[in-house]
């Protein structure tokens with residue numbers, strides 16, 4: 241560690257904390273150990289620390305002398321990390337520490353994800369626990385559980401746990417920038433009853449419709465780039481081919497709730513005499529959509545091929561097919577509303593070496609910019625209502641809002 245430290249920039253105290261938490265396995269759904277470790281860490285350094293029922297940790301760091309009257313600020317990060325490794329790696333994320341290595345200017349891990357998201361944010365906040373030479377008002381450090389898999393810890397945070405008037409989220413993407421705003425997320429589950437036929441009707445061919453080559457991306461940082469959502473594009477194509485009276489067997493697409501679907505598969509039964517028409521109809525609309533998305537999705541490819549997968553589910557009847565396709569076509573996707581003039585650029589923070597005298601006034605300006613965002617709140621309320629409405633239209637049960645939390 242000492243040898244590595246000499247290669248890393250100051251302040252070393254952040255890297256030390258990051259290294260300490262990197263020794264503890266902390267994949268999503270496995271944060272109990274790191275949570276207990278953080279509680280002990282806080283208490284060992286004389287801070288009040290607790291873990292709540294949702295597995296989140298709060299450490300209260302007293303103010304520096306003379307700063308007791310300052311407003312309480314919460315520094316927030318998430319404990320869990322995404323666990324991915326190279327196919328030939330023997331790393332066990334449940335038991336093994338993350339192994340660091342430095343490649344050029346970058347700190348990386350040995351054939352695994354590093355967990356800098358959000359380990360580095362957690363480490364930055366931890367420095368306030370160990371380094372009492374830093375001057376600050378009262379702090380609350382909030383480390384949430386299972387952010388990567390649905391903001392689960394944040395959603396379970398009880399009211400009244402935090403006393404802070406301000407919250408700084410230490411889970412962002414840009415260096416030397418503060419983003420003033422708020423992101424949120426909710427998961428909504430809809431159940432639409434589908435009636436499946438008992439047997440595949442005679443003279444139907446099972447077709448595999450496969451859309452791939454899309455860019456995907458993160459719903460939190462890429463959504464305004466207007467990449468194609470594979471599910472939305474594929475169901476739009478299927479809607480176009482509805483004259484061929486196909487019956488839906490299955491649609492599968494998307495890998496995570498915060499990943500824009502880059503690949504999607506549909507299995508449909510098509511009347512055999514109409515297979516050629518069906519294929520041509522899909523390719524025609526795919527060509528038109530390809531032009532529409534030419535600048536952002538140049539590698540989109542649609543394959544339509546007959547298949548004989550024996551494990552396929554029986555086809556839905558025609559009404560269920562139409563309902564499912566209509567539902568997926570109507571669900572909103574992408575940026576629905578934004579501030580006039582587009583998304584604001586993040587607030588640039590003046591590096592410590594330069595004068596910081598303008599920073600407070602720029603911060604105030606940014607806060608004033610928040611006002612035009614109110615229509616966005618109205619739009620998000622509308623989306624919350626829209627899900628259940630569309631579900632009802634499709635003959636399903638109302639989808640309750642199951643989880644809401646800040647920042648994805």
Ligand SMILES: [Zn+2]
Nearest residue numbers: 318357358411
């Ligand atoms: Zn994160």
